[in-house]
Amino acid sequence: MNQVSTRYTKVAVILHWLIALVVFGMFALGWFMSELPKDAPKQLGFDLFDLGIYTWNLAQEASPRTFYFNLHKSIGVTLLALIALRLVWRITHRPPALLASYKAWERKLATGTHHVLYLLMIAVPLSGLIMAINSKYGLMWFGIDFIEGLDNKDIRELFKEVHEIVGIVFLLVIGLHVAGALKHKFIDKDDTMKRMTLK
Numbered sequence: 001m002n003q004v005s006t007r008y009t010k011v012a013v014i015l016h017w018l019i020a021l022v023v024f025g026m027f028a029l030g031w032f033m034s035e036l037p038k039d040a041p042k043q044l045g046f047d048l049f050d051l052g053i054y055t056w057n058l059a060q061e062a063s064p065r066t067f068y069f070n071l072h073k074s075i076g077v078t079l080l081a082l083i084a085l086r087l088v089w090r091i092t093h094r095p096p097a098l099l100a101s102y103k104a105w106e107r108k109l110a111t112g113t114h115h116v117l118y119l120l121m122i123a124v125p126l127s128g129l130i131m132a133i134n135s136k137y138g139l140m141w142f143g144i145d146f147i148e149g150l151d152n153k154d155i156r157e158l159f160k161e162v163h164e165i166v167g168i169v170f171l172l173v174i175g176l177h178v179a180g181a182l183k184h185k186f187i188d189k190d191d192t193m194k195r196m197t198l199k
């Protein structure tokens, strides 16, 4: 008999948590780097986030702002590729049906939130990529020249706004999603969280 799965595949679970971790890290990095001064002197070594854990040595001197902006762009492009992979996996592997115990409004809200999350997962890094391509600096991927900058100020500024606004919306929708997960874990005490784990 054909057994219908009640949980996500291992690949879906790994991609969900890996992407969630990188997304949280990118929000933190985004805020951290935007506070950095524009006139700080260039340096060769960077003690990552001043934590005293790892020092990143560059081949060419850069200001802290340039270093962290390049890091954000490099991780962002990698994240976009990972999200594209997740989308392909999602389209080719049907997710398990929602738990039968969900009320009608919970079904609608959970399904709607998941779809909006996929949309925002693409929109946030993609708007960042368009912004980077239209800057005068272009895009480097972990030190490798990737895309030359077009230096189009109007498009860059438009997508800077888009990147910030969709980023905030993304954070709000993630908040709703996490609140839903916690409600199922601690109030309903059902198996929702278990479905997103590697048994």
Ligand code: HEM
Pocket: 016, 019, 020, 021, 023, 024, 090, 095, 098, 114, 115, 117, 118, 121, 174, 177, 178, 181, 182, 192, 193, 194, 195, 196
């Ligand atoms: C602490 C953070 C998070 C928790 C606790 C959490 C928990 C969960 C759980 C339990 C599910 C399975 C729901 C079900 O039974 O159908 C799920 C699905 C999902 N999560 Fe999260 N999540 C978190 C963060 C995120 C983040 C940051 C994103 C976006 C980058 C995200 C995107 C999604 C999507 C799109 C689905 C639907 C998967 C599908 O059906 O294709 N989650 N999450």
